Amino acid sequence: MDARRVAVLKGGPSLERQISLRSAARVEDALEKLGCQVVPIDVGGDLVGRLRESRAEVAFVALHGRGGEDGTVQEILEIVGMPYTGSGVLACIRTMDKVLTKHLLVGNGIPTPDFFAFNETAFREFGAAEALPAIELQLGFPIVVKPAAQGSALGIKFARSSSDVPEALISAFSYDEKVLLERYVEGRELAVSLLDRDGTVQPLPVVEALPKEEYFFDFEARYEIGKTDYVCPADLPAAVTERVQELAVATYELLGCYGFARVDMILSADDEPQVLEAQAIPGLTDTSLLPQAADAAGLSFEALVERLVELALARAQVQAPAHNI
Amino acid sequence: MSNRHHTTSHEIERYAGLFAKRTHQMRSSAMRDLMAITARPEVISLAGGLPDTSTFPPDTFAALMEQIARNSCASALQYGPTEGFQRTKERIATVMAEEDMRAEPEDMIVTTGGQQVIDLVSKTLVDPGDVVICEAPTYPGAVPTFSSYEANVVQIEMDSDGMRVDLLEEVLERLDRERKRPKFIYTVPTFQNPAGVTLSLPRRKRLVELARERELLVLEDNPYGLLRYEGDPLPPLYALDGGEYVLYLGTFSKIFSPGIRLGWLVAPGPVLAKVQLGKQAADLCSSSLTQQLVDAYFELDHWRDYIRDLCSLYRQRRDVMLDGLAEFFPPEAEWTRPAGGLFIWATLPDFIDTHDLLAKALREEQVAFVPGAAAYVDGRGASSMRLNFSGADSDAIREGVRRIGKVVREQVELYGTFVGRSAVKQEPDEAKPQGPGGESPERAERLADVVRLPPRRQRRRDAAG
Numbered sequence: 001m002d003a004r005r006v007a008v009l010k011g012g013p014s015l016e017r018q019i020s021l022r023s024a025a026r027v028e029d030a031l032e033k034l035g036c037q038v039v040p041i042d043v044g045g046d047l048v049g050r051l052r053e054s055r056a057e058v059a060f061v062a063l064h065g066r067g068g069e070d071g072t073v074q075e076i077l078e079i080v081g082m083p084y085t086g087s088g089v090l091a092c093i094r095t096m097d098k099v100l101t102k103h104l105l106v107g108n109g110i111p112t113p114d115f116f117a118f119n120e121t122a123f124r125e126f127g128a129a130e131a132l133p134a135i136e137l138q139l140g141f142p143i144v145v146k147p148a149a150q151g152s153a154l155g156i157k158f159a160r161s162s163s164d165v166p167e168a169l170i171s172a173f174s175y176d177e178k179v180l181l182e183r184y185v186e187g188r189e190l191a192v193s194l195l196d197r198d199g200t201v202q203p204l205p206v207v208e209a210l211p212k213e214e215y216f217f218d219f220e221a222r223y224e225i226g227k228t229d230y231v232c233p234a235d236l237p238a239a240v241t242e243r244v245q246e247l248a249v250a251t252y253e254l255l256g257c258y259g260f261a262r263v264d265m266i267l268s269a270d271d272e273p274q275v276l277e278a279q280a281i282p283g284l285t286d287t288s289l290l291p292q293a294a295d296a297a298g299l300s301f302e303a304l305v306e307r308l309v310e311l312a313l314a315r316a317q318v319q320a321p322a323h324n325i
Numbered sequence: 326m327s328n329r330h331h332t333t334s335h336e337i338e339r340y341a342g343l344f345a346k347r348t349h350q351m352r353s354s355a356m357r358d359l360m361a362i363t364a365r366p367e368v369i370s371l372a373g374g375l376p377d378t379s380t381f382p383p384d385t386f387a388a389l390m391e392q393i394a395r396n397s398c399a400s401a402l403q404y405g406p407t408e409g410f411q412r413t414k415e416r417i418a419t420v421m422a423e424e425d426m427r428a429e430p431e432d433m434i435v436t437t438g439g440q441q442v443i444d445l446v447s448k449t450l451v452d453p454g455d456v457v458i459c460e461a462p463t464y465p466g467a468v469p470t471f472s473s474y475e476a477n478v479v480q481i482e483m484d485s486d487g488m489r490v491d492l493l494e495e496v497l498e499r500l501d502r503e504r505k506r507p508k509f510i511y512t513v514p515t516f517q518n519p520a521g522v523t524l525s526l527p528r529r530k531r532l533v534e535l536a537r538e539r540e541l542l543v544l545e546d547n548p549y550g551l552l553r554y555e556g557d558p559l560p561p562l563y564a565l566d567g568g569e570y571v572l573y574l575g576t577f578s579k580i581f582s583p584g585i586r587l588g589w590l591v592a593p594g595p596v597l598a599k600v601q602l603g604k605q606a607a608d609l610c611s612s613s614l615t616q617q618l619v620d621a622y623f624e625l626d627h628w629r630d631y632i633r634d635l636c637s638l639y640r641q642r643r644d645v646m647l648d649g650l651a652e653f654f655p656p657e658a659e660w661t662r663p664a665g666g667l668f669i670w671a672t673l674p675d676f677i678d679t680h681d682l683l684a685k686a687l688r689e690e691q692v693a694f695v696p697g698a699a700a701y702v703d704g705r706g707a708s709s710m711r712l713n714f715s716g717a718d719s720d721a722i723r724e725g726v727r728r729i730g731k732v733v734r735e736q737v738e739l740y741g742t743f744v745g746r747s748a749v750k751q752e753p754d755e756a757k758p759q760g761p762g763g764e765s766p767e768r769a770e771r772l773a774d775v776v777r778l779p780p781r782r783q784r785r786r787d788a789a790g
Contacts, residue, residue: 013362013365013367015362015687015688017362018361018362021361120739123739123742123743127742128742129742129744129745130745132743154681155681155684166740166743166744167676167678167740169739169743170677170678170681170736170739171678173685173736173739174678174681174682174684174685174736175681175684175685175688
């Protein structure tokens with residue numbers, strides 16, 4: 001790449017601010033190694049002005065969570081007319097909302113654990129609590145309770161009995177107005193990262209997350225070096241790997257992702273994969289899964305960053321006339 | 326599989342393989358990530374433990390610094406003795422005398438903040454697995470220090486009269502039977518951080534007796550003793566003991582400035598000698614410049630006026646916070662009513678996890694507090710929070726408490742819809758506590774139990790196991 005100006009969008013007010021700053025730090029290093037001029041932007045109220053002032057050719061969106069990964073910043077970039085990395089507005093909306101994701105999966109025959117979703121209004125105004133016993137009966141314990149929109153593991157609780165459910169709901173509702181209660185599927189935690197390459201979607205080697213025994217119920221371990229072991233490529237029979245990657249590609253295409261994404265799954269004891277969720281902007285920190293998977297596929301972090309920037313520019317060329325508002 | 330290798334990211338392995346075992350006890354992550362947002366300018370933060378340094382007269386600061394530059398430029402810019410300057414230690418003796426303590430400069434070491442005392446005392450006394458006793462809840466900043474020396478931390482419950490010394494005795498008996506000798510008891514007896522409560526005089530006396538009977542060391546952390554807003558001062562443990570078994574930790578952070586990073590330890594000679602070696606290894610000496618600043622500032626008398634000003638300012642802010650809590654928090658919430666210091670400890674119904682609540686408070690209301698679990702080593706405190714009333718002005722405190730109250734009420738109401746009843750008790754307004762002096766008898770009774778908490782997380786873990 002020649003001396004391109006790249007705006008790196010990072011931080012912001014999201015709960016995943018710190019992770020975003022860590023992702024961005026790595027991205028900025030990589031861009032500098034690639035000979036780019038980096039314009040770092042901590043996303044705030046002056047975003048539109050700063051984007052315009054940056055005179056950047058392209059924006060690298062290194063934001064996670066609300067605002068940065070839910071289509072908001074993407075919409076602003078569309079309006080400003082600046083090409084940007086990763087998925088567009090619609091795919092961001094679809095992936096950020098786990099309930100929407102799961103409805104789309106179900107509608108298209110992609111397996112996902114059974115679930116029920118409610119917003120606060122359902123409980124406050126329509127007495128949804130009366131339906132809880134029926135839900136518990138249908139899903140069986142333990143039930144996983146999670147906020148619809150939180151990207152990281154924050155707010156996810158296991159309810160082991162009816163008496164745990166209200167407290168778990170309160171925790172989940174701390175992060176979003178909408179929550180889901182999901183059947184707990186015991187199995188192996190897999191993550192498939194995907195990259196666009198030459199017009200097709202390329203699944204990267206499957207990563208398996210193995211929380212160390214003592215941290216099994218500690219979601220914080222996901223961000224801590226040394227508390228979770230990752231195995232990549234995951235030790236799976238070839239047919240299972242193929243099936244898992246196929247499902248990931250189908251999910252990616254169904255949601256309309258672009259550039260890169262990560263699809264998280266659970267592989268039940270009978271080797272049946274089920275899709276849990278997709279991340280439109282997977283973490284890019286040194287403990288994140290997508291960079292590990294890329295590395296296993298022989299793609300360095302710099303090469304990954306370079307590819308994402310090129311894809312952003314390529315999409316803009318195709319779409320340019322329609323988006324120069 | 327030939328191409329299978331654990332952890333593809335070379336970087337992770339490269340660093341993780343080098344980490345010392347004690348780093349496994351160093352906790353962080355999600356919690357720290359949340360706290361990172363509290364520093365954003367749009368957030369009203371009642372989380373920190375910051376004194377209001379904006380009240381310090383800039384002209385005084387400028388004059389003192391000019392005096393140092395003119396009179397002792399070379400030595401202010403030079404290394405100093407590890408134990409600290411003699412004159413600084415004499416000023417420390419003056420400050421301690423203000424609370425009726427007599428300490429000799431040769432029994433002191435000047436440190437880089439009070440925090441370094443906790444570190445150096447732990448470094449000197451604690452082998453991995455050794456028992457350290459502290460209050461429940463304890464100063465959140467002490468927890469990572471104890472963890473980094475792999476201490477086995479045992480926490481003693483408190484009530485509105487501070488640490489339950491009767492429970493301490495039971496724990497000491499038990500440890501005796503297990504042939505474990507606690508290395509020291511860490512306590513903040515006056516206006517405790519985070520609970521805001523103060524150890525009563527009978528308990529102080531008993532604690533000092535216990536230390537003598539059993540030849541136990543007590544580390545008395547007293548950052549707030551001079552910040553009393555009502556009532557009569559109680560003698561510090563150090564004054565009761567005379568410095569035989571009580572190690573005394575003092576600091577200039579809350580009476581002058583935390584930015585100068587100066588604290589001190591008063592300890593018996595043999596302990597002091599080892600601590601001094603530890604300090605030499607840690608940072609050679611504390612700042613010569615700021616020690617000279619302390620020397621110059623405390624030479625004059627108006628430091629006492631400044632503390633009086635701080636007391637009147639913080640008293641007013643405390644009252645604003647107490648009024649706000651009474652007005653905006655739901656009746657299920659309870660909180661302490663400190664007679665000094667910087668903190669109020671509030672406890673919510675136990676279905677509310679204050680870590681999750683902080684996420685909601687930051688996201689919806691842009692307000693922050695410290696979740697209670699940070700003050701425990703065993704997962705308790707999940708329904709409590711620490712609120713600071715010294716760092717923000719009265720308007721921000723009232724608004725901050727209003728916002729926290731709003732999210733708490735929302736969660737209480739929502740919970741009510743899950744369990745099929747209104748969880749918000751309908752109390753007539755006059756039955757509610759009215760802040761300072763206006764508490765209902767039931768409320769005063771309940772207050773005694775505010776800082777006693779069931780081991781909620783423990784229970785859950787057992788169920789999970």
